[in-house]
Amino acid sequence: MNYCPAYLKRYEGIWKTDPHQANLAWFREAKYGLFLHYGLYSLLHKEAWVQFTDRIPVAEYEKLARQFTAHNFDADYITDLALKAGMKYINLTTCHHEGFCLWDSKVEPFNSMNAAGRDLVGELSEACDKKGLGFFAYYTFMLNWRHPYYVDRTVFDNARPDYDTPESRYLYRKKEDFRHYIAYIQEVMDELLSNYKITGIWLDLIAAWYAMGEEYIPVQDIYARIRAKHPEVLISWKQGATGTEDFASPENSFHDLAESVRPRFGDAGAERARRGFEGNRQKHNEICSTIQQGVWGYDPRQGNRSVEELYQLLGHAAENNCNLLLNAGPMADGSIHPSQAQVLLELGEKIRREGFPDKGSFSRNETGAGAE
Numbered sequence: 001m002n003y004c005p006a007y008l009k010r011y012e013g014i015w016k017t018d019p020h021q022a023n024l025a026w027f028r029e030a031k032y033g034l035f036l037h038y039g040l041y042s043l044l045h046k047e048a049w050v051q052f053t054d055r056i057p058v059a060e061y062e063k064l065a066r067q068f069t070a071h072n073f074d075a076d077y078i079t080d081l082a083l084k085a086g087m088k089y090i091n092l093t094t095c096h097h098e099g100f101c102l103w104d105s106k107v108e109p110f111n112s113m114n115a116a117g118r119d120l121v122g123e124l125s126e127a128c129d130k131k132g133l134g135f136f137a138y139y140t141f142m143l144n145w146r147h148p149y150y151v152d153r154t155v156f157d158n159a160r161p162d163y164d165t166p167e168s169r170y171l172y173r174k175k176e177d178f179r180h181y182i183a184y185i186q187e188v189m190d191e192l193l194s195n196y197k198i199t200g201i202w203l204d205l206i207a208a209w210y211a212m213g214e215e216y217i218p219v220q221d222i223y224a225r226i227r228a229k230h231p232e233v234l235i236s237w238k239q240g241a242t243g244t245e246d247f248a249s250p251e252n253s254f255h256d257l258a259e260s261v262r263p264r265f266g267d268a269g270a271e272r273a274r275r276g277f278e279g280n281r282q283k284h285n286e287i288c289s290t291i292q293q294g295v296w297g298y299d300p301r302q303g304n305r306s307v308e309e310l311y312q313l314l315g316h317a318a319e320n321n322c323n324l325l326l327n328a329g330p331m332a333d334g335s336i337h338p339s340q341a342q343v344l345l346e347l348g349e350k351i352r353r354e355g356f357p358d359k360g361s362f363s364r365n366e367t368g369a370g371a372e
Contacts, residue, residue, distance in 0.1 A: 006132040019232035028284040030088040035327035037296040039096045040064040043332045048297040055161045058169055065115040073334025075127035085348035089134030094121050099146030107188050125196045134199040142208035149180035156211040193230045200234030209241045210261050210269035243279010249286040254320045287317045288325040291340050298329035307346045315357030
């Protein structure tokens, strides 16, 4: 690979011989990134799980694509904001659990190009490359409420919304059917990683791993396929599944979730959680959290956390050998709410004035890591 991304200029010597190690070395020093949860759910001004929680039928939910314009999604503004906030990378939800892709996909026609004529992944990844920021691609991976062959609620309780009337599009009947979904996500991820300048693939939803494990999910084969085709790309799957991820990225705090997942997923799920944690605990990892407490998509009913609270969260991440990935959910039109932008700018000023904190004051209980 001849082209060295601008964000890796300090690591160009490593890049020439081992691009993957160059990305890892950069990530260990990156400290801080911007998470963007944006999709059709943003049009409803609610949490990103609104299709599930409000039990919106698939056909009704799909109609939101007709209203999707992203006309104020401004990649230049977003990247400038991240830089002013002291961030080194951006992670965009390229496809959340709703199944709507934010790029010009030839595999999945339910996408932002067909809906609004916008390739948001292309726009943001190019802006990041131009300005020396890393670009991560969040991909839903193990949860899709639209795909016909994702598992049903008998296998995993979050697999489908709990509809009163059975959804006719859902065709999963037996374990072998899930192979269609595995083939689909591999094709989608190949397209995503082949067509855009991507630092890492950031996978969700780890709870599906606790529920299904190796019996359903050939995770090592999937990782191997990514690494064979895209050796420079970093791989993360939330708390970690096998411990062979490049880094883990749990919500709010980094610790063993085995006992907290045992009541829901049994001994097998607890063991999977413990294995992922133990395999990743000595690495430089990441903690993801939100400006709006517990809200990933923008919700006008929720206030923002204070600059001081977020600065302490940076310290909590640092003392646990982690970066902080801080989420700002764009509004329906794709713009960042001015109050969230102001929080980021003030936090950036504090970082420039006082430096990044070495120690934090958030305890495990206060941060409340999630198992999803």
